[in-house]
Structure formats: structure tokens, C-alpha cells
Amino acid sequence: MIDLKVTPHSLIENFDLMKGILATYGPDCLQVLREKAFRNYSEFGIPTLKDEEFKYLSLRALEEGRFAPAYGATIDRHQVEQTKVGQIEAITVTFINGEYAPELSSAHVLPKGVFIGCLRDGLTVYEDKILHHLGQIATLKGKLGSSNDERFVYLNTAYLTDGAFVYLPKGVSIEQPIHLLYLTSADHGPLVSHPRTLLIFEENSDAKVLETYLGFDGVYFTNAVTEVFLGESAILEHTRFQDERPESIHIGALSVHQSTDSIYTSNSISFGARITRNDVNVWLDGEHTETWLNGASVAFDEQVVDNHTRIDHAKPNCNSFEVYKSILGDHALGVFNGKIFVYQDAQKTDAKQTNQTILLSPTATINTKPQLEIFADDVKCTHGATVGQLREEALFYLQSRGIPKKEAQGLLVYAFAAEVLEKVTIASVREVLEKALFSKLRSSQELPEQGGD
Amino acid sequence: MLEIKNLHARVEEKEILRGINLSVGPGETHAIMGPNGSGKSTLASVIAGKSGYEVTKGSVELNGQDLLAMAPEERAAAGVFLAFQYPVEIPGVTNTYFLRAALNNIRRHRGDVELSMTEFMKHIKSKVQMMDMDNSLLSRSVNEGFSGGEKKRNEIFQMAVLEPSLAVLDETDSGLDIDALKVVANGVNALRSPERAIVVVTHYQRLLNYIVPDYVHILMEGRIVKSGGKELALELEDKGYGFVEEELSAKA
Numbered sequence: 001m002i003d004l005k006v007t008p009h010s011l012i013e014n015f016d017l018m019k020g021i022l023a024t025y026g027p028d029c030l031q032v033l034r035e036k037a038f039r040n041y042s043e044f045g046i047p048t049l050k051d052e053e054f055k056y057l058s059l060r061a062l063e064e065g066r067f068a069p070a071y072g073a074t075i076d077r078h079q080v081e082q083t084k085v086g087q088i089e090a091i092t093v094t095f096i097n098g099e100y101a102p103e104l105s106s107a108h109v110l111p112k113g114v115f116i117g118c119l120r121d122g123l124t125v126y127e128d129k130i131l132h133h134l135g136q137i138a139t140l141k142g143k144l145g146s147s148n149d150e151r152f153v154y155l156n157t158a159y160l161t162d163g164a165f166v167y168l169p170k171g172v173s174i175e176q177p178i179h180l181l182y183l184t185s186a187d188h189g190p191l192v193s194h195p196r197t198l199l200i201f202e203e204n205s206d207a208k209v210l211e212t213y214l215g216f217d218g219v220y221f222t223n224a225v226t227e228v229f230l231g232e233s234a235i236l237e238h239t240r241f242q243d244e245r246p247e248s249i250h251i252g253a254l255s256v257h258q259s260t261d262s263i264y265t266s267n268s269i270s271f272g273a274r275i276t277r278n279d280v281n282v283w284l285d286g287e288h289t290e291t292w293l294n295g296a297s298v299a300f301d302e303q304v305v306d307n308h309t310r311i312d313h314a315k316p317n318c319n320s321f322e323v324y325k326s327i328l329g330d331h332a333l334g335v336f337n338g339k340i341f342v343y344q345d346a347q348k349t350d351a352k353q354t355n356q357t358i359l360l361s362p363t364a365t366i367n368t369k370p371q372l373e374i375f376a377d378d379v380k381c382t383h384g385a386t387v388g389q390l391r392e393e394a395l396f397y398l399q400s401r402g403i404p405k406k407e408a409q410g411l412l413v414y415a416f417a418a419e420v421l422e423k424v425t426i427a428s429v430r431e432v433l434e435k436a437l438f439s440k441l442r443s444s445q446e447l448p449e450q451g452g453d
Numbered sequence: 454m455l456e457i458k459n460l461h462a463r464v465e466e467k468e469i470l471r472g473i474n475l476s477v478g479p480g481e482t483h484a485i486m487g488p489n490g491s492g493k494s495t496l497a498s499v500i501a502g503k504s505g506y507e508v509t510k511g512s513v514e515l516n517g518q519d520l521l522a523m524a525p526e527e528r529a530a531a532g533v534f535l536a537f538q539y540p541v542e543i544p545g546v547t548n549t550y551f552l553r554a555a556l557n558n559i560r561r562h563r564g565d566v567e568l569s570m571t572e573f574m575k576h577i578k579s580k581v582q583m584m585d586m587d588n589s590l591l592s593r594s595v596n597e598g599f600s601g602g603e604k605k606r607n608e609i610f611q612m613a614v615l616e617p618s619l620a621v622l623d624e625t626d627s628g629l630d631i632d633a634l635k636v637v638a639n640g641v642n643a644l645r646s647p648e649r650a651i652v653v654v655t656h657y658q659r660l661l662n663y664i665v666p667d668y669v670h671i672l673m674e675g676r677i678v679k680s681g682g683k684e685l686a687l688e689l690e691d692k693g694y695g696f697v698e699e700e701l702s703a704k705a
Contacts (some may be wrong), residue, residue, distance in 0.1 A: 390505070397541040399503050401555035401611065402529035402562070411554065415545030415594075422545065422594070446555030 003189070006045030008320035010067045011155060012224050018069050018159065025161050026123055033135055037157035044151040046351075052147035056335045056367045057277060057306045061249060067192035067221050070097040070160075073185040075216060080104055080183070084243065084436050085212050088428050090179035091116050093164045095120035097184055098193030100162050104181075106422075116178055119198065122165035126200075129167060134198055138255035140281070143312055144341045144373060152251050152277075156225040163196035168205035170231070178428045180211045183243070186218030197226040203235040208237040208427050213252070214271070215245035224252040230262040232286065237265045239424050240416040243272035243436060253279040256390065260286025267423050268307070269433055270297040271440045278321040284346075288316045295324035297362075297422035298440050299332035306378045310339035313346040313379075322353040325420055327413060329360035335367045338415060342374040349376060358390070358416055360444060390416075403448065410445035413437065454479045454650045455500075455619055460511035462499050469495045470546060472511070472673035477619070480647040484661055484686060485654045487672035488694045493654045494538060496672070497623040500652075501535035502528050515619055529555070529564035532618030536608040536625050543595040548607070551595050552577070552614055556567035580613040584640050602633035609640040620644070621652045638663030658690035671697055 015038055025030045046062050047054035074095050078351040080086050093116060097226040099311070101119035108116070115122055125132055135157060140148040164180040182195050191400035197211065213222060222244060230236055244250045250273040258264055270276050276299075282291050305328075311320045336355045355367040370383035390412045398408035417437055424430040438450050460473040469492045477483050489491050499506050500513060513520045520528055543551065556576075557567040568576060581588065584606050596604050605625055612620050622641065626634055628640035641664050645651060653664055661669075661683065669685040670677045671694075679685070679697055688696070 048539055075468075131668055180630070273670050362684070391541075394541050394543050396503055396525060397537065397543070398551070398555075399525035400503075400537075401551070401615065402526050402559040403551075404526045404558065405524065407558070411546055412543070415543055418545035420593075448550070448557070450550065 006042065006122065007063070009046065010065065012042060012045070012338055014067075014192070015158060018434055021160065021271050022161065025120065027127065027131070029131065029312055030160065034160055037154040039374045041151055041154035041158055045071045047117065047149065047151065052151060053149040053168040053308065057275070057304065058334065059275070060184055061275060062221065065190055065219065065221065070099070070191045070193040071099050071188060073187060075101070075104070075183055075185055075282050077104060079216070080181075083214055085179070085181065085210075085214070085241070086172070086179070088179055088210070088432060090210065091174070092179040092181055093117055094181045094183065095162065095164070095195060097191060098162060098182075098195050111172050111174070112176065113167075114165040114172055115165060116180050117165060119163050119165045119196065129140065129200055130165065130198060133200055133227060133229050137229055137257045137283075138225050138253060138281075141402070143283070144343065145310070145339070148381060152223055153225055153253050155175045156196060156223050156253070158197050159194040161194070162409075163240075165197075166199045166207075166209065166399040168201045168207060170202040171204045173206035177429065178207055180209065182211075182213045182222070182224070183216065183250070184214070184220050184222060185216040186220040187216075190221070192221040192223060193241050195222065195224045198225070199226070199228045199236070201228075201230050201236055203231040204233045205231070206235040208426055209239070210426070211238070211240045213242045213244055213250060213272075218245070219247045220245070220247045220253070224250070226252070228254070228256040228264070230256065230258045230264055232259045233261040234259070235263045237267075237425060239267040239429060240269065241433060241436075242270045242276060245272065245286075246274055248273045249275045251277045254281070256280075256282045258282065258284050258286060258289045258291065260312055261288050262286065263290045265292040266294065267422065268293070268295040268308075269421070271436060274303060276303070278307050280309045282311045282320070283322070284311065284313050284318045287315050289318045290409070291318070291320040292423070293320070293322040293324070296417045296437075297326045297334065298417060298437065299326070299334060300329045300444060302331050304333045306335035308337045308339075309357045310341065311351065313340065313342045313349040313351060316345060316347045317350070318346065319350045320352070323357045323420065325417055326357045326366060326418055327360065327441070328357065328364035328366060330364060334365065337369045337371060338383065339371040339373070340374050340383075342372075342379050343383065344375045346376045347378045349379040350451045351379070351381045355385040356416070357387045358413060359387060360413070392406050404446075406446040407448055410441065410447040413445055454516060455652070456512070456514045458512045460496075460499070460513060461507060461509045461573045462495060464495070464506055467510065467518055468509075469675055470499065473675070473677060475677065477650045477652060478652055481668065482645060482647075482651040482653065482664065482666045484666035484669045485652060486656065486658070486669060486686060486689060489656065491672045492670055492675045493656075494623055497535055497654050498584075499535060500621055501525060523672050526558065530559050531616070534612050534615055534617035534620045536605075536612060536620065536622040538624040538627060540604040542594045542597045542609055543613060544597045546595050548595050549591045552611060556614060557609070564651065579613050580610055583613065583643055584610040585636050586610055601628040602630065604639070605629055605637055609637050613644060618648060619650045619652070620653065622628075623654050624656065625653070626655055626657065634660065635663060658686045661684050661686045673697065673701075
């Protein structure tokens, strides 16, 4: 028995129930990983406002909620097609409540050595590669920072079962977008799922990945971890679209390891969930890498959306560009914390960070904190935060063309976030995101009809 | 059509327009010329309803309607169009989305049916060709990353799509090379019609070689000091604004 130092809650209690089942999944070494992660999590438990990395994020709902281990649910193809992402043509891997759903996934002829599917199947082909990277990327061990906090990664690892796995061998580029679709239906009471995604891109490989989180019913907690390994000169455009049910809690950690000359783009779009916490951690482990972190969050009612990002410039000559935008209305609360660590060796680092927010109501709040820690002397690092009004001259321009003031304001609010969506280069995905943004804003803003008949 | 009477306007404490009188009939093209700081752009902005200008005296009417009492979007619906000297970039909104929203608002105001996307695309097709615009500009964000020439072309393209009864062109020639200038002028000329009035505000005579005005007015220190036919523009080109000043002081 583990000696618990924290208040027991369902996320801890579930472990005893699940242990036996978890042990049957994957090689024994995974069970060792789980046990260790569970001990680590149990040491900390659910964070409170006293914990530096969670100082604006109340997670009492996690403590009070009785989240059962994820159970099976049925979602048919027709229901999926009705969702916002249902018409996207892609190589699709679908999960329901964390469990692989082959009937909702697509079969494709793939280049030799490429694997796009679930971890469980992946282990039968690429066990060595998976075990080599799994849990090694989503870690802050040995990295700078005085308040590093990885408890939700531990929690995910403790319950690690399935999730998407993509493996691209050296030199392979996949033209068609890859869609990793996580669906949740909590129609039999509150549940928690811990999806785990692993993307391994070997040297010179190249693809575009969309990772989507959508809900159908009920109250639930998604605790997702995504690990990305980019080999030398690998290129990944990675869009993460979170549009969970309004009663849900979504905590997502994305960790990226970049090798020399690799290019990584993250587009993080958060519209859904009652409480959202995103952590994006990028470790730059080679020279001449390029990193683009783009974020767009829209929150209304009592929604809370907390974006934490960190970029570790561990090697010289790397460039990173970060733009995070939020639109907050009603009583919504937004948090942005952007850390950039420039290690002693990382000369000629060029890092730019921007955080912009539009508050649509006097009761909406943003807490924004850029955090640059620089230990090299020859670097260019800039950061800026604005909490803004709409641009007067743009407003007049729209009005002078006949668009009424309220509609013009709505259009500029839309444009503010749509500018981030433009970074998504898969046209069909960008259109889906634009439509989702449009309908999200429509409840509070007057907006002209969008395209299409 | 456009009747401006004794118009006085100021920005903060500074009086810029000091009694403008101007009457523009349907089908006419008027040029308003003047040196920097004479109030040309202020006049254009006041007609379109830009904030920051206080009208202290006088009136501006379009077809008998009091423009000064209207919001900018109401003026647009009433038929006013201002081609901006510095068109504004709006990242995140495509040209098509923006322009269809504009057109449908104006149509709604006039009691016309709104256009579906397909109908709209049909409506703008010939106009895209007329302005020699690259189709890709339609799906790009409004003016974002457009060259100076593309921005001005886009202004006239919008004018062609919205079909205003009064178009005010504010320094549309600034920053254009000769080829772009010709395209812009051709676009404007194609829109000249017996029902439409055009006011060209410019510092230089160059544009008027291509958009030949019926009347030319010289604006100085907030007043129209001299009016004439198109030959007045040539005279200005020849002698500079100094000759008008000399004439004025001779009279005084």
C-alpha cells in the first residue's frame, strides 16, 4: 500500500481498481513506469492556488468530482460526421473515451515503415522505438526552472493505456493530413480518460497532424499527454483543437523534442471545456531549429483557460516565435504564462513572444506573465503583452463600407483570433476552425454571415 | 447631388476647414487640388464620417439627406464611398467575406435582396477582371501584405462592387507607378455614369491626365479659393500653387 500524503480523491482511488487491468497492457516495463508515476502523483495530488504553476487555476472541481475510470461508449460514424471535424479528409485514428475505435478510423496504404494507429498496435511493431521515447520527452528532469510541476503528466502515465502513435521513418513525407480524434461520451456518469499520444518523426520526415478533442455527453475529465520527437531536419505542423463539452475539464500537456535543423509549428486552439489547462513544452536539443507556437483561446460564461508554455533554448542558433491570443467574455478567466529559458550555451538565440487579449466584458479577467530566464549573453529575446481595444481605424474602414458598428466590432473580434487560424496550412482544417470560431463568437457578437451557401 | 455649404471643421482646437462651398451634380467629376495641409483629406474624411473631426458650422447633403447626422455605415448605405489614402489592413478577415458583408448590408438598407456566396462571386467576377486583380487577393486577408498598388486597386475594386452614387478618392494616386495609376484610372473611368458623382482629391495633376475632371477646385487654408475647368489643373502643374497665392494677395 502506498502511504498517501494527500487527500484521497477519485483520481487516486481509481488506481487500485485499475491496477490489474493496466498491467495486462503492454510490456512489464510499462507497469514499472505506471507504478512510479503513480507514486510521484500521489506525493502532490491536485494542485491548489498555492502552487506556483497553478496560482490562477482552481481545480476544486477535480477534487470534488467523482470521476470513474473511463468506460466504453458507442458513437457511430454518422455522429462523428455531424461533428465540426466530421468532414475533414485525412488519415484518421479515432478514440472513444480513450479507447481505440478502429471502426471510426480510416485504413490507408502507407509508405513502407510508416505507422499511423494506436499505441497498443504500435507496440507489436515498434516496441523498441516506443519504449525509447515514451515518458522521455514529457519530462522536465534536469531542465531549468524552480517551480517545475509535472503532476498531471505523472497522472497520465500512471493510467497509461492507449492513444495515438505515429511513426515516420527517415526521409518520408506524408501529404495527406493525419487526424488524431479523441471523442468522449460520459453518458453513464462522470469519467476520466488519460489519452497518450506519441509522434516520432525520424530524420528528414515531414507531415501535418491535427489532434482533436471533442465531447458528446456528460461531465468528464480529459487528462491528455502528447509527446513529439523530431529528428534532424524533420518538419511537423501540429494543430491541436480542443472543443470539449461545456461541463468538462481538459488538461493537456504537449512536450516536444527538436533535433538539429528541425521545424516545429504548434497551433493550439481552445474553445471548449469549463476548465482548460494547456502546457506546451519545447526542448531545443540541436542547432538551427525553428519553432512556432501559435495559440488562440476563446472563453465565455464561467470558462477558465490557462495556457502555460515553455521553450528551452538549450543549444545555440535557434529561433522561436510565439503568438498567443485570447478573447474573453462574460466571467471568463484567462491565464498566459510564457517561459523562455536560454541556457548558457545557447548563444545567438532569437526568441520572440507575444500575448494579446481582448476582454469583451468588465467581468472577464486575464493574468498574463512572460517569464524570460537568460543565461547566455549574445541573444535576442523580446516579449510583449497587450490587453486591447479594437483598432479605431479598422473599425472606421469597415463602417465606411456599410458594415454597421456592432457587426464591424464583431468582425474585428473574429479577425483577432482568425489571424492565428491562418497559420494552419491545411485548408480544410483551417475552414473548420474558422467556422468553429464563428459559431463560438456568434453567441455574444454580431457577425456578418460567413461564406458558403 | 452633393451640396456642401459653408463647412467648418476642426481637429481638437485647430480649425482646418473654414467655409467650404461645393456643389457636385450627378454625372460630374470634380477634382479638389491643394498643397499639403490645405484640408483636402479632412474634407474627404468629414464627408465619410471619420471620428475625430468636429463640424462647427455648415452642412453636407447628399440628394437632400443630411450626411452629417449619419453614422459612417449609414452614409455608405446612402451611397457614399471613400477610397482611402491609406487603406487599412485587417488580418484574419478575407477580402471576400468583408466585401460580401459590406455589399449585403448596403443592399439590405436599400431594400434589395442579399446575395448568396455564389451570386456574390458572379457579381464581382467582371470587376476583378476590370481591375486586373489576381484572384488570390480575394481569399487573402483585407489589404494584408498587399503592395501599395494592390491596396489602391483593391479600393477601386471595392468601389466597383459597392456601386456608390458618390465616390470620394483621397490621394488615390499617391505611391502608384504609372502602370498601376492607369489601371486605377481605367477602373474609375469605367464607373463614371450619368447617375454617379466622383470627387478626386489630389495634390498632383498627374492623375487628372487619366481621370479627366469636369471641374477643378483649388483648396487653400481650408477654403476653395479658385474653381475652373480641367485647364486649371494644367495651369497649376505649370506654375505651381504659388501663382494662386499671388493672385489672391493681388486681389486683397
